[in-house]
Amino acid sequence: MSTGRHPFGDLSVTPRQRLLLMASAVVLSLAIFALSSTNDRLGDAPLFLFAITLTLGALAYGLRGGVALGVLTSALASVWWLDNGQVGGTAWIVSRTLTSIVIGGLLGWFVDTRERLVRELENHSELSLDLVATASFDGYFTRVNPAFTRTLGYTAEHPDDRAATLQAVVDQTDAGLEIFNFQNRYRAKDGSYRWLEWTSRPDARIGALIAIARDVTDRKRLEALERRHTEVLEAAVRERTAELDDARREILRRLALAAEYRDQDTHHHVDRVGRGAGLVASKLGLPEAVVELIRDAAPLHDLGKLGVSDAVLLKPGRLNAQEFESMKRHTELGSAMLSGSSSDVLRMAEEIALNHHEWWDGSGYPAGLSGEAIPMTARIVAVVDVFDALTHDRPYKPAWTVEDAVAEMHLLRGRHFDPAVVDAFDRLDPYELADLRPGGDTQVGTRAVA
Secondary structure (H helix, E strand, O other), rough: OEEEEEOOOOOOOOOOHHHHHHHHHHHHHHHHHHHHHOHHHHHHHHHHHHHHHHHHHHHHHHHHHHHHHHHHHHHHHHHHHHHHOOOOHHHHHHHHHHHHHHHHHHHHHHHHHHHHHHHHHHHHHHHOOEEEEEEEEOOEEEEOHHHHHHHHOOOOEOOOHHHHHHHHHHHHOOOOOOOOOOEEEEOOOOOOEEEEEEEEEOOOOOOOEEEEEEEEEHHHHHHHHHHHHHHHEEEEEHHHHHHHHHHHHHHHHHHHHHHHHHOOOHHHHHHEEEEEEHHHHHHHHOHHHHHHHHHHHHOOHHHHHHHOOOHHHHOOOOOHHHHHHHHOOOHHHHHHHHHHOOOOOHHHHHHHHHHOOOOOOOOOOOOOOOOOHHHHHHHHHHHHHHHHHHHEEEOEEEOOOOHHHHHHHOOOOOOOEEEHHHHHHHOOOOHHHHOOOOOOOOOOOOOOOO
């Protein structure tokens, strides 16, 4: 909490200063006596001037000095009284002599008591492991205890982070705020750095900041080690979580492929549907967490086809009514296979599997839901699934051109598909969605999408 360096300042009186004070008191007493002996007009003024000499004696040697000056001044005053004919008898002289000695003794006792208290305070401060200091309002140490030398190797030094320290001083001196747990760093004499944590308050009566600091270097090191350990653990957790996420996605993809391998030659339909569903969801402004979930869940939309017979699933051309009813069951079969999971992605996959053949106008299956009663995830997958089915070969039809497929999506807007989802679809590159190049070798086929 300092911005400069001052040596330790001792407020006690040195032996030399004591002798000078005592000599001054004696000389002043004799001067007062000499002045009063040659000047009758002073009246009782010398008696009051002797009080100054009593104070100087008390400051010099405490009780002893006060009593000694009390004896000296009373003796000189008695001579002055005798010369001026003011003696009222022996008892009169004794009473005034005792009064002078008592006054001097009291002054000395006060001085002794103060110095004893100061010494006790200094002893406690010197034994303290904490750093105790006072500083001027301009931010300089005026007094520090020996703990500074034990901690830093010298009395006081500039802190490393002066800007923050200066601000802390300003907060106390200008705003009158107390500072708690303020930390700054000092460079010790051996070249190492020590962190000090301060509690400080301003004292306007003495014009100083009163502060106590504690060396928290070891604690700071432990906190730094703990932070690094936490960062390492968090990095390991993130890495492991990423590995688990990758493994989960791979398992879900292979589960989706298990259904796709039965009726697809390319085996990339589920990948395209997952990627496309994520892109459309993003264009709709859905949260990134939902976009990621739908990207992982959408490939499982046709999982229920594992329960559909090959005769129906692989039949070229159109299905009859009975076969179509059998095919329609794949929505409920897929939902049943995925039900009961606590996983967010599997719960979403269950929702998509059950509802991705519902139509916006209510003419779809299995429940004939319409409009916003159809989950948004299923509405998104419906658009992407149909577009991908149109632009790629199926056992029952050849692939359409991308342009014809897009025209079909617009034709079914508001009937089969949610208009908002089709609008989001339109903001994407249809060739990218179909994983095809413009001008690719495709041909128009019959409009038949299961």
